[in-house]
Amino acid sequence: MSDPKTFDYRSVRKDFPILASQVRGKPLTYLDNAATGQKPLAVVEAVQRYYALENSNIHRGIHYLSEKATDAYEATRGKTAAFIGATDPDEIIFVRGTTEGINLVAHGFSNAILQAGDEILISHMEHHANIVPWQIAAERTGAVLKVIPVLDDGSLDMEAYEDLLSERTKLVSIVHISNALGSINPVEAVIEKAHARGIPVLVDGAQSSPHMPINVAAMGCDFFVFSGHKVFGPTGIGVLWGKREWLERLPPYQSGGDMIEKVDFEGTTYKGIPGKFEAGTPHIAGVIGLSAAIDYLQGLDRSAALAHEGALLQAATEQLSAIDGLRIIGTAAKKASVVSFLIDEVHPHDIGTFLDADGVAVRAGHHCAMPLLKRFGVPATARASFAFYNDFEDVERLVSAVSKLKRFFT
Structure with missing residues (x-):
């Protein structure tokens, strides 16, 4: 796999105008890519x-x-x-x-x-x-x-x-x-x-x-x-x-x-x-x-983009896993850039709402996969999903917002 450091995500982000916007006074951290991807200006x-x-x-x-x-x-x-x-x-x-x-x-x-x-x-x-x-x-x-x-x-x-x-x-x-x-x-x-x-x-x-x-x-x-x-x-x-x-x-x-x-x-x-x-x-x-x-x-180096997404997934997985009471659902050896997680005694919808107040967009719910979540004994999860235009600041904002949520609810 290519070196993720060779992927110029900073330049790529400029192609997506929405990524420069703010939500509730905070920089948009868009981590709902599994639901839909944002559109480059060319599209x-x-x-x-x-x-x-x-x-x-x-x-x-x-x-x-x-x-x-x-x-x-x-x-x-x-x-x-x-x-x-x-x-x-x-x-x-x-x-x-x-x-x-x-x-x-x-x-x-x-x-x-x-x-x-x-x-x-x-x-x-x-x-x-x-x-x-x-x-x-x-x-x-x-x-x-x-x-x-x-x-x-x-x-x-x-x-x-x-x-x-x-x-x-x-x-x-x-x-x-x-x-x-x-x-x-x-x-x-x-x-x-x-x-x-x-x-x-x-x-x-x-x-x-x-x-x-x-x-x-x-x-x-x-x-x-x-x-x-x-x-x-x-x-x-x-x-x-x-x-x-x-x-x-x-x-x-x-x-x-x-x-x-x-x-x-x-x-x-x-x-x-x-x-x-x-x-x-x-x-x-x-x-x-x-x-x-x-x-x-x-027009992208897709191999480098994939490596970059993998690095984001690894960073998010490691940092979220270090939060006490947080459990990741889905730990297969081969994964794409999706992290589904739960926090003790906090409903996933509350996680999504709390993170949205910090400008962090994640998906909360059953993700149109109700039988799968039932298999894991949960009705819903919070899901952060990355694309090649995400960066490590997005990971930091996600982890910071989740840590703040954990302190608020405990």
């Missing part, structure tokens, strides 16, 4: 420029603005493919976010793949977006949802996973990095063991795509999903990548304009991929903003 300007000077619908117009918008939209498809190591731009489906991407696949499997008695495997650490769609799919088809256990340190129980795989398993859908714990799952090993039985694998990359280079070809997965707002782009835009052979097997998720070849009252024929999955006017500005976000990320 803000790209979206503003589109709406101010280039606004038009795509695919259907022959005038200049429509052709310009269409070109920008479709160029982003190729750019996104390269960003995640895919070779075929047509395998990139633009959706509203990770949630819609998973729902699209779940809908397709419900209608074209799953039958009564089939099994779907997910893990105990999944976000609700990778639980509920599969519950609905199971209810619709008579399939059975199976859950891979999580060990006490917050890592995946790989022995149990192997035991759960069977001839009835039709899909494994698993998170790459836990949003609640920061645990990094060994997705390559998960995929290898599933593929040995001919089982496809969906990887939820909502948390991994902002923090590490992604190469779906090397990873070997069959589907990969992520959200634009997590990679410092706009909200309301996301990506589903799938292998062509799988996408062609799945039926359309929604229907309407732009996903058809021909419509008459006797029947309709659909476009091939990616068109058949993109009904109606898409979030064009979101795609253009995503393009700018990818350009921005690709």
